[in-house]
Amino acid sequence: MALVRERRQLNLRLPIPERSDHRPRFPLPLPPTTTTANTSTATSAASITSSDLEKLQVLGHGNGGTVYKVRHKRTSTLYALKVVHSDSDPTLRRQVFREMEILRRTDSPHVVRCHGIFEKPSGDICILMEYMDLGTLDSLLKTHGTFSEPKLADVARQVLNGLNYLHGHKIIHRDLKPSNLLVNDKMEVKIADFGVSKIMCRTLDACNSYVGTCAYMSPERFDPDTYGGNYNGYAGDIWSLGLTLLELYMGHFPFLPPGQRPDWATLMCAICFGEPPSLPEQASEEFRSFIECCLQKESNKRWTVAQLLAHPFVCKDPR
Numbered sequence: 001m002a003l004v005r006e007r008r009q010l011n012l013r014l015p016i017p018e019r020s021d022h023r024p025r026f027p028l029p030l031p032p033t034t035t036t037a038n039t040s041t042a043t044s045a046a047s048i049t050s051s052d053l054e055k056l057q058v059l060g061h062g063n064g065g066t067v068y069k070v071r072h073k074r075t076s077t078l079y080a081l082k083v084v085h086s087d088s089d090p091t092l093r094r095q096v097f098r099e100m101e102i103l104r105r106t107d108s109p110h111v112v113r114c115h116g117i118f119e120k121p122s123g124d125i126c127i128l129m130e131y132m133d134l135g136t137l138d139s140l141l142k143t144h145g146t147f148s149e150p151k152l153a154d155v156a157r158q159v160l161n162g163l164n165y166l167h168g169h170k171i172i173h174r175d176l177k178p179s180n181l182l183v184n185d186k187m188e189v190k191i192a193d194f195g196v197s198k199i200m201c202r203t204l205d206a207c208n209s210y211v212g213t214c215a216y217m218s219p220e221r222f223d224p225d226t227y228g229g230n231y232n233g234y235a236g237d238i239w240s241l242g243l244t245l246l247e248l249y250m251g252h253f254p255f256l257p258p259g260q261r262p263d264w265a266t267l268m269c270a271i272c273f274g275e276p277p278s279l280p281e282q283a284s285e286e287f288r289s290f291i292e293c294c295l296q297k298e299s300n301k302r303w304t305v306a307q308l309l310a311h312p313f314v315c316k317d318p319r
């Protein structure tokens with residue numbers, strides 16, 4: 001686990017290219033609070049402001065923001081509150097607006113629910129989300145060790161359902177990895193962190209920009225000509241899902257031997273020119289086949305969400 005931890009400390013994120021236009025602080029109007037959410041909690045949460053919330057503890061720090069566990073003073077409902085500081089750099093502010101725009105549109109049991117978005121007098125932007133009490137799959141891997149196949153099948157099924165929803169709404173996540181998948185005590189797994197996601201306007205929109213965490217990027221994002229041609233992005237999420245599941249199974253990043261410190265060039269070579277990671281002998285045929293379908297190097301050979309949802313690894317009865 002220490003190896004996994006060590007790798008996590010490296011900054012593998014590539015910057016979003018800066019636009020040249022000069023923008024004022026938080027130039028966009030805040031997107032309206034989610035109104036499509038199907039619970040009465042969401043409706044009542046729509047009017048929550050920061051003064052209604054009591055900060056309990058820091059849950060984690062992301063790029064430019066801090067996530068707090070908070071309690072609603074009157075109802076005692078727990079939430080996670082992501083606070084993005086007003087002095088964050090423009091790239092990060094763009095990311096948070098992208099995240100808000102996507103969270104505002106989504107309403108799925110497999111995507112972390114947004115209960116409100118508001119701006120504090122200080123200019124900090126706050127995103128109020130459902131609280132996922134077990135943290136991320138990455139933290140579970142560190143505290144509880146590797147995942148068994150039945151658990152992975154359950155994780156895969158839930159993430160695929162989330163991706164099915166997102167892809168159906170023309171949203172590509174682009175940064176799927178264990179630390180962006182949240183879990184609660186019912187073992188519900190939800191997709192989070194849409195900072196580098198993209199909403200496709202047209203079905204054939206090209207989507208090959210370098211954003212996301214490069215360790216989980218598919219070969220066509222490094223080398224679109226060889227592995228993807230006019231790549232549209234959805235297949236990249238499937239690649240990242242395959243790597244995520246493999247990491248949870250093996251306990252270390254699958255493309256590199258345990259302990260190897262990855263740099264950008266090593267990762268790119270391993271992903272584009274290396275053999276697909278091999279599974280230990282004890283892995284079942286179904287799991288092996290599922291991973292193979294996700295980790296096809298050529299993006300057009302990779303299975304789609306719909307195909308994977310019908311794969312025996314995920315549609316077989318839980319063992």
Ligand SMILES: Nc1ncnc2c1ncn2[C@@H]1O[C@H](COP(=O)(O)OP(=O)(O)OP(=O)(O)O)[C@@H](O)[C@H]1O
Pocket residue numbers: 059060061062063065066067080082112129130131132133135136179180182192193195
């Ligand atoms: N809804 C939530 N419920 C519980 N914990 C959360 C929730 N959202 C985020 N966290 C915790 O806060 C941490 C930081 O989350 P955040 O989305 O800001 O950044 P990140 O995904 O870790 O990093 P980055 O934005 O740099 O990719 C997460 O790793 C997780 O531990």
